[in-house]
Amino acid sequence: MFDQQKHVFNLWATEDQTPNMRLSLQATQTLHTEQTPYQHLAIVDTLPFGRVLFLDGIIQTTTKDEFVYHEMITHPALNTHGSPKRALVIGGGDGGTIRELIKYPTIEKVTLVEIDARVVENAKEYLPEISCELDNPKVEVRYEDGVKHVQEHKNTYDIICVDSPDPIGPAEGLFAKEFYQNLYEALTEDGIFVAQTESPWFTESLIRRVHKDISSIFPITKVMLAFIPSYPGGMWTFTMGSKKHNPLEVAADKFPGYKTRYYTPEVHKAAFQLPPFVQEMLK
């Protein structure tokens, strides 16, 4: 079916991954586009990555590889903590991070703070495999500014996942040092946060600065790597700030058994083994 369409309709969705690198995906149809109050949103069916959510022209998530991002922004932190009850997701309106947090047996309540309600509404309509737990009774969805939310909630969350777009536009404040200080204060005494922190190949200075800022606030700061093929270069970093628990000291028998496609106790350990060229960025 796709092959036929390929011959009759030569449609390509192109992302400017950097100012001098472009990724083009052959598409079969655009399901929806709109200008929300915050950004341009598009949902496109593509041949290489399945259904894709674009925000301001940048790929946010795809049905082919979303499991990597969503498992890695949640399970390493959850398992490092061991018994988290309350979790906060900032951004992440597609719901994939929520879906993974809900799998963890001790989680009682998850709050999603997304500034743009249209992301959530479109995810529910077009990305059901990703948004499927947004109506779970353990989940509270709030349409508000994540920066403000953490300022107003002290000592509240065991886990915070900063599931943001790139540090331009509405997400800029989610990469600021003041924000990390507020995260520290919003976390409980043994709380952990994890943020997506871009590419070692193309945003080295951001990784360097973010790591420096987080290290100056959290006693334990660790960077991990994951393979995300729809992101520039396919190599992505997540940075974890932890008040007490060390992600490199999680006992293997502490991992609860739930189904994952990327994350395992072995992948947990492997993700923190940084090649020297990445270690250099963190000095």
Next chain:
Amino acid sequence: MFDQQKHVFNLWATEDQTPNMRLSLQATQTLHTEQTPYQHLAIVDTLPFGRVLFLDGIIQTTTKDEFVYHEMITHPALNTHGSPKRALVIGGGDGGTIRELIKYPTIEKVTLVEIDARVVENAKEYLPEISCELDNPKVEVRYEDGVKHVQEHKNTYDIICVDSPDPIGPAEGLFAKEFYQNLYEALTEDGIFVAQTESPWFTESLIRRVHKDISSIFPITKVMLAFIPSYPGGMWTFTMGSKKHNPLEVAADKFPGYKTRYYTPEVHKAAFQLPPFVQEMLK
């Protein structure tokens, strides 16, 4: 300087990474193009990846990320063996694999079997950081067919690196079961070979078949992963066939100290920890 050029000359080098995915790199100049007896060859200076070697329009190596590929196709096998003396590289005319093999203290002789002399000659002219050890007295360069070479050399090599392009055109025979059987016979009694075996995201059936074929010949067959941003999806597999030594059982103190930018003893172990979606391909 690049920025100025960017405004006056909007040149893009585009690779069809799959039939429905394209990567475009902004380029500053094409240094050289030619049709060799075997393939089309181009050397292009790009902004995102530095200098790039294309063969038949496919990125083979770039000065930005070549260290990952060349370290991972050599050091895991070298360290798994522990005392290799003779090594063979099939393909790899750019010389990067040779450069890494030469670092290993016990290596006495390395044979490069490249079918296309023009790859070697252009690498020497345009990619000096990669080709720098091709004139090392330990290195013998032969312009011949790799398939035939291994047929004619039994019980000769401790390490064989199959540093081939994609399994189309001149390299097709380097992914055949008969070839893996000939590799087995060309290896010494505790020999190891490693081959680049493409992407888990876009060539699943190839990885599956190659793993099955190698497993049917070698007692120890292992797949490892590496981040290579200039290759489709940025996640690449290497498959190792070993007669005796297990790459997961290398003592940490056995790793010789030489300078690398990607590979370390910890990265060695981490590279073999496969996410479940990759494990599934190998069943």
